[in-house]
Structure formats: C-alpha cells, structure tokens
Amino acid sequence: MIDILDGNACAAWGARRAKVQCVPVFPITPTTEIIETIAAWKADGKFPGEFVVLESEHSAASACLGASMTGARTFSATSSQGLLLMHEMLPIISGCRTPMVLTTVSRCLSAPIGLWPDHNDTLAMRDAGWIMLICETNQEVLDSVIMAYRISENPKILLPVIVNMDGFVHSYTRTEVDVPEQKLVDKFLSHPELEVRLDVKKPMTLGIPAMGLDYMRYRQQLHKAMLDSFDVVDNVQKAWAKVTGRKYEFLDEYKTKDAKAVIVMIGANSTIARSAVDKMRKKGKKVGLLRIRLFRPFPEKQLRKALEKIDNIAVIDQNICPGMGGILYPEVKMALSGCKNVVCNYIQGLGGNFVSEDDYVDILNDVLKAKADDRKWQM
C-alpha cells in the first residue's frame, strides 16, 4: 500500500504491522504523534494491544521492562529529555536481555531548550547495550521497526533495539512510503516464545544481583550477544530485501568506490549530503558519502574496509560532546587506526540548525584540501 506518511506515522505503522502487544509511553515533541496515532487506532478498534500512557518516560521504560518480561511484544517511543529520563532503565532492559523496540525521534537536549533535531539524545545511549539503527528516510524507519523485532527476539540475541529518526525532518515530513501488507509481515516475522520470562507456571528470579566475576561474565555475555548480532542483522536485512526489494546494509555507501574524499555521517541530513555529492561529481570531483546505519554494534571492520583507501574523510557530527568534540569522530578514527587517511571532524546542525547542499559542498572542498586531521565547526 503506497501512502504519503511522515516519520512518526511510519514508526506507528511499523509497530502495527509487527503486531506489538504492549505500548507504554509518555508524550514529548517530536514523538507525540506516534503515540497519538496508536491511541487513535486503539479507539477505533484497529489496534488490539495494550496501550498505557504512564506518568513519566522513566515509568514508560520501566513498564516496557515488565511488559516485555512477560513475553509480550513491546514498543515505545521518545525523544530528547524523555530519552535521558529513560536512560537509567535502558541498561537494565538490555542487561536483563529483554527484547523490545524503542523509536527515538532525535531532538536536541536542554539547556537551552530547543525543539529541533540533533543526535546528542540518541548517541548518549551508545553504551546502554542496545542495538542501534539510525535511519535516513521514513521508509527506512517503517522497515527498520519491523526488522528490529526479528533481530531483537532472535533467541541467540535477545537484545532491545533503538530505531532512530530525526525529529521534524523525518517525524513531521511526509514522503511516499510503501506500507507492506500485513500478510507479508506476518510471514516475515514470527514471535518466538521468550524462554526466560515472568510466568507463574515457570517461576524464575530475574534482575538479581551478581557479584565479582559473575558480574563480569554477565557483561561479557551482553557484549558477545552484541557482536553476534552482526550476522543476525545482516541476515534479517537480506531477508527483508528478498520480500520487499528494499536493501539495507550496516553502512550505506554512495559513490565511494573511486572517491578521493568521503563524508561520513548519520541521519536524515545524509539525503542533503547525497545531493551535494551528485553536484560535485557533475563537476568531476571524486567524492562520496558513507552513512552509518548500524551504529551499535559498531561495524568497525566494515567501516575500515570501506574507508581505508579514501585519502580525505570528513566526519560530520550533528552532536557535541563538550570537552571532547564530535561523538562519531573518534569512533571512525578508531576504525581507521594505523591508516594514512586525513580525517577531519565537522560539527554542524546542532539544535536542528539548517544545513544546505552547499554546506556539504563546502565541507567536501575543505576536506579535499586538508593535509592533516582537523576539527572544525560549521555554523
């Protein structure tokens, strides 16, 4: 079914097609329409699951833990301050190996208050033990929510997944989207029974303390599950491509093969950078774009392979870690350790500040000239 939908509607449709059973939530701009859409479906009898607005995001995340632990398929969504309020619960959810999907609709952090997107909210969750898929298009949001359940509930993985989109740019912008038929999704997505769960027929003690080396073993297993999920994510993406024709990869490479300079970035602005690449290619400049879609687990090897032969690399960070710099930059540098490339960092678009095609043209021209690593702000 082809429709014109914004990113929030896409997340809601993803959840509906995945037949989620529990949706504990709390409103925040620019996420709210996801929960309003599901609330409206519930009122119309189109959504048979449980929908509860809790009294905070912390409580919504806590309810996600409880709901998912019973074995019910669980979905929630939040942004910015809401995500930070959930933060305490995220490592608990992953530490308990509780599958679920959380859509984060990126919005900058207070203070000062801002409504518009940057990635400081979602990237702050990078150590929470969640698989993180960061989307560029509305279609990708919808597809990723569905795929995320198949990844999350895989008995070998059992990790929660964040599917991220940008506030406003995705959440309130309508584009043409294919909403897959229910039959197709039903066939794609089974619901394996959760073995470790809360069930009076099968009593288990969950969320308990573990001391000394036991603690470390738990954390090591979590890390291992994360690393094991590379294959699962890959297989799920391939399976989705088979039934829909829409192909997703860990890294979305655009005209990088013969490129001399490449932009590395995440999120919605990649679309703008893409057209900057086209513009420069027309002028004979060998430039390209690499968008990181799978952010956790971090596809270090693939990134290195994709970038090691590129002379000049511009890492765009739409976030700032004050006192350190961009968050993506050191991760890309790590992947390229020992390589000879010149890697520059550009901070841009904080608080949703507008970036144009020409801004990316400027960055590409700048990085093409660069002789050594550098860190800059574009504003």
Added chain:
Amino acid sequence: MADVDFNIKEEMKKPHLLTGGTFACAGCNPVLGIRLTLIALGRNVIMVNSSGCMTLTATWPFTPYRIPWVHGAIENGGSVAAGILMGLKALKKDKDTHVVVYAGDGATYDIGLQSLSGMIHRREKIIYICYNNCQFANTGHQCTSATEKYARTTTTPPPIGNPLPRKNMAKMMAMGGADYCATACVSFPFDFIRKLRKAAKVEGSVFIDLLSPCEPGWLVKPHETIKSGKLMVESGMWPLYEIEKKKITINHKPEMIPVKEALKIQGRFKHLTEEQIGEIQETVIKEWERITNGRFWEAEEY
C-alpha cells in the same frame, strides 16, 4: 466476610514459597513479610521488588523464590508492575495472576512516589506492599520520609535526630484513588494475611503499608524485632486500619501503652529527651483521637 476456602494452619504446612537461605539479617522482618505475603496469596504471584535490602534476598546463582520475581530499579515498582499487568492482559493471563510490588519505604515514600501514584491513579489491579522499616536500610540506615520524628539515622544523628514528622502514606494513597488501603505490621501476621486475602479480591489498586522492624536499623536485638513492632502498634504509634471508599476501619484497638515503652527497646530513640518523648506521646494521642473521632481526613498539624 468469612474467607471460607482459606485455612491458615493448612497453608502453613505447605512448602514455603520463600525458602530459607536468603542473605537477610537475623530477625529481619521485611523477609518475614514476604513469607506472609506468599502464604496469603499463594503461587499465582509475580513479585516486583524495588532496590533495597530485599533485592539481596536473591543473589546469583541462588534464589529463595518459588514464584516469579523481578527486580527492576528503585523508583519504579509501580510502573514495572504496570508493565507486567499490560503484558499479562495482552497474553490473556491476567485473570489468575496477582501482580505484587514489595518495596521499601524509601523506594515508596520518596524516590518511587511518582510511579506508585501513577499506578494508584490508573486503578491498576496491583497489590503494592511497602515494607516499612522507616529508613533506607540497605545503604546504611539513612533517614526517609517514613522515619519517625526524632529517630536517629545515619543522616539524622543525635542530639536532635530526625527533625521532621513522617508522611501519612496510607492516607495519601487512599486520597489518591487506591481502592483498598491499609496499614499492617509483621508482628500482627493474621491481620496482615487477612488484609492480603481481601486485597486479592479487589478489582483495582491496593496499597498496604507494612511496618517491618529492622534489627540493625532500629538497634534492637534480633529476637526483639517482633516485640518492637508489637509495641509500636500497642502504643498507638502505628495504628492498624484499613480504608475502603474513604471509610476507615480500625482493625486493632491498641492498649495505648506509653510510647516510652515502645521507644525504650529501640536504640535509635535512646538519645531522646523527656521533652521529645512527651511531644511524641502527645502527637500519638491526638492522632488516635482524630482517627477514632471521624477526623482522619482533616489536614494534619505540623
């Protein structure tokens, strides 16, 4: 209403659903509270724990529980339970399972008040039991808003002790919409069990504030924890009552022994002056008069 299908002596003979071998202190009353809860409610319980001493009852690879049990965090007992209830409803398993929160006073009166209040307001069919040892015991006996006035804790040391009176949580929850609300004390097990049996039949939210003496926190001897709870009740410092539809029923008429007798065996009140004891005595008498003379709902004096 007689509880015809429940014979407590028979229930006591069944294998305990909380077995031995926890890490609890000798004389720990919160742990006894769990045992009483499971005697009253049986196997069909999913128990949610908020961080506190009871979190350490199970430590990998050991568990004393024969029921499903989960610890989430400290401030979210009400909302983890709400999530479990959502899940059970979605899976159509909610009819025959009791979702029970067992959380400390710090987790309930202080850091988790929001999630409890949400749970109560939404009339979730959850039984929330606050095991009230009147302090953050697990972190080393600090003052909570359930700590009695003048009590010594590690954050309210003598000579003054705690300068603030405690919150009246049962009242607050009853006003906030709890369908069944009660105070209880581990030293009065039959009263507590009866309340739980009643709670199990309530189609809505339940809050029970269970006074549970703590040996290292109250500075009482392990074999005197039960006695110290009894004295708290008999002195009127911890009245036992239940509230249904804003109607309060007194479940036990205290002997109204002097509070001095109750305070005496607790080391945490050792530093009190005659004047302070006198003030506590006066407050207790006033509070008892308010409860018995239909003025329970009036604002309290500070």
